[in-house]
Amino acid sequence: MKKGKKIAAIVLTSVLGFSLLSGCGSKDTVSAEAQFTKDKTLVVGIDNTYPPMEYVDKNGKTVGFDIEFAKAIGEKMGRKVEFVNSSWDAIFAGLDADKYDLVISSVGVNKDRQEQLALSNPYLANQQVIISSKSGKQIKSVEELAGKKVGVQVSTTSNDTCNYYLSKGIDFDLREYDGMTEAFVALEGGSVDCVVTDLVVGEYYVHKNTNKFVKTCDKLTNEPIAVAAKKSNQALIDKINPILEELSKDGTMTKISKKVFGKDLTQNIDTTLKGYDE
Structure with missing residues (x-):
């Protein structure tokens, strides 16, 4: 979600549990100084047809859980957040082409995605x-x-x-x-x-x-939901994970979840992946 969502070939290996870590040693890995597509701006890819995660409200404003969540990440990082909309079937190609730094758009974790993307720790049950x-x-x-x-x-x-x-x-x-x-x-x-x-x-x-x-x-x-980056931007995911922990501890995640869902889906997340053939 999506949404749990399907991807073409981008890259990640990951360990189950609350720690999803990508493979190391890639010659394509981006340095910590060159993680962002725009200076001082965190550019986030979304598909805004997926309420309540990300959608356009009756006033023409893009809103939803992931929008508030991404802005909270940006605030912790001291960066402005810019959203780039994409159709879901093209969203990961856009990530690979550096149209945005991250996809924060209800990306469900499954075994395929663990092999294809750099993923954060899960932030929402799904x-x-x-x-x-x-x-x-x-x-x-x-x-x-x-x-x-x-x-x-x-x-x-x-x-x-x-x-x-x-x-x-x-x-x-x-x-x-x-x-x-x-x-x-x-x-x-x-x-x-x-x-x-x-x-x-x-x-x-x-x-x-x-x-x-x-x-x-x-x-x-x-399929718990995580933040996604391409493999070569693992350094950015390494910055995101401690921020997710901070947002959980200070109550921000619970507040957003209760506002959107009427319940807290951000705590005690089951990270054991279950596929349709298991």
């Missing part, structure tokens, strides 16, 4: 869940996806999860949408029977639309 229409069929297991129309955001780990179960013989009609907003519009309108998405997104839509949506199946995967 998993893949099924959201059903309250007035429709309550889909309570992966097996019950059979014969249904299922909505996902394209190029996300939700998409990956659904494609995995399709490959295992559970036959359903997978509908891919460019943004999560479109997937939930489809669910509300009856174009799909359910949506597979990140817990953080599903909880938000259910909370905001208690008469329309309900979470009917959870923990298809476990």
Whole structure:
């Protein structure tokens, strides 16, 4: 989330647990003095179609959990934060091309991403869940996806999860949408029977639309959310991790989480990765 989200080839190796460390010894590693795309500015890539993590509100302002979180990081670093919007399927290519320093956009940690990106310690709990229409069929297991129309955001780990179960013989009609907003519009309108998405997104839509949506199946995967950088910018991730600890200890993370989700999803994060085939 995304979102847990899928990536092309960028690089990272990582150790499970609260410490996700990249490989060392790369000749491409950037020095601590050359970590940023702009002097005194932290440039952050986002996909602003993913409420409540990052989205454009009715006033045209980009808001959400990750926006406040990124600004808090910038404040601790003494740097202005600049956001660059990207479609999700292109966001990591932009990172690799140095269009921004970090992706702070609900990046779910999974084994593939541990091999492809430099990731921070997780800062938010997350998993893949099924959201059903309250007035429709309550889909309570992966097996019950059979014969249904299922909505996902394209190029996300939700998409990956659904494609995995399709490959295992559970036959359903997978509908891919460019943004999560479109997937939930489809669910509300009856174009799909359910949506597979990140817990953080599903909880938000259910909370905001208690008469329309309900979470009917959870923990298809476990994918805590982290800050992402390309491998050659591991020095920046090494600066981010102590800041995450500070933001947790001083209550900033809890405050943002309760404001956005109505609960604290930033403490006691389960960092044991669970994939769809485990």
